[in-house]
Amino acid sequence: MSERRQRTAPSERDRPPEAARKGSARPSSRTGGDGPPVPDLIPPRPTIASVREAAQGCRACDLYKRGTQTVFGEGPRRAQVMLVGEQPGDAEDVAGHPFVGPAGRLLDRALEEAGIDRGLVYVTNVVKHFKWEPRGKRRIHAKPNAAEITACRPWLETEIVLVKPRILVCLGATAAQALLGRAFKVSQQRGRFVSSSLAPLVTATVHPSSILRAPDDAARHLEMTRFVADLKKVAAELE
Numbered sequence: 001m002s003e004r005r006q007r008t009a010p011s012e013r014d015r016p017p018e019a020a021r022k023g024s025a026r027p028s029s030r031t032g033g034d035g036p037p038v039p040d041l042i043p044p045r046p047t048i049a050s051v052r053e054a055a056q057g058c059r060a061c062d063l064y065k066r067g068t069q070t071v072f073g074e075g076p077r078r079a080q081v082m083l084v085g086e087q088p089g090d091a092e093d094v095a096g097h098p099f100v101g102p103a104g105r106l107l108d109r110a111l112e113e114a115g116i117d118r119g120l121v122y123v124t125n126v127v128k129h130f131k132w133e134p135r136g137k138r139r140i141h142a143k144p145n146a147a148e149i150t151a152c153r154p155w156l157e158t159e160i161v162l163v164k165p166r167i168l169v170c171l172g173a174t175a176a177q178a179l180l181g182r183a184f185k186v187s188q189q190r191g192r193f194v195s196s197s198l199a200p201l202v203t204a205t206v207h208p209s210s211i212l213r214a215p216d217d218a219a220r221h222l223e224m225t226r227f228v229a230d231l232k233k234v235a236a237e238l239e
């Protein structure tokens with residue numbers, strides 16, 4: 001049987017943008033936010049530009065207190081491919097753009113090797129603020145919790161509704177489990193297309209930062225090869 005599966009559920013991408021405003025989960029008090037929930041911030045008849053602007057003032061969870069700024073997704077408004085990571089990193093937090101740090105540069109190389117034009121890809125994250133813990137003078141990545149992911153999710157849902165990607169790729173376990181369910185195991189299910197209402201074709205692979213954390217050059221090379229192989233499956237589906 002082909003790895004490619006047909007979607008069976010009504011598509012998230014076919015929902016009117018207003019649905020993301022009204023139908024999404026509201027932040028729980030555990031997020032510590034002191035602003036309105038995200039659905040209340042999404043403008044009527046949203047566009048990517050107006051939603052990006054609205055997200056700049058988001059205080060729906062307490063991550064806004066730690067991050068420098070909201071880092072919203074970027075890419076063509078009708079991108080065929082949307083890549084979804086976990087959250088902006090240190091460099092992205094400072095620059096205000098997604099995937100511009102070391103992991104982003106590795107992603108650029110992998111996309112090129114896979115034959116995917118980065119300029120045709122929309123890149124974003126499930127959480128739009130950098131969550132970090134101090135370690136000396138450094139800011140160390142901290143994993144967002146379920147309440148923070150839930151609070152932020154309507155921004156991503158709105159991006160998906162507006163961009164309508166044909167192929168959605170989750171990068172790493174946080175994105176995959178947020179979008180495909182907590183039972184999803186990237187280590188076992190990476191590189192396969194799965195049935196989802198998010199887009200006609202949905203798949204997952206590792207986050208490029210995990211390749212940077214490989215223990216040595218040999219492991220890094222192997223992981224990069226596997227990452228590019230997963231992205232080549234995406235490239236094969238491009239129209």
Ligand code: SF4
Nearest residue numbers: 058061064128129152
């Ligand atoms: S992480 Fe998301 S929900 Fe939380 S403040 Fe930032 S943009 Fe808003």
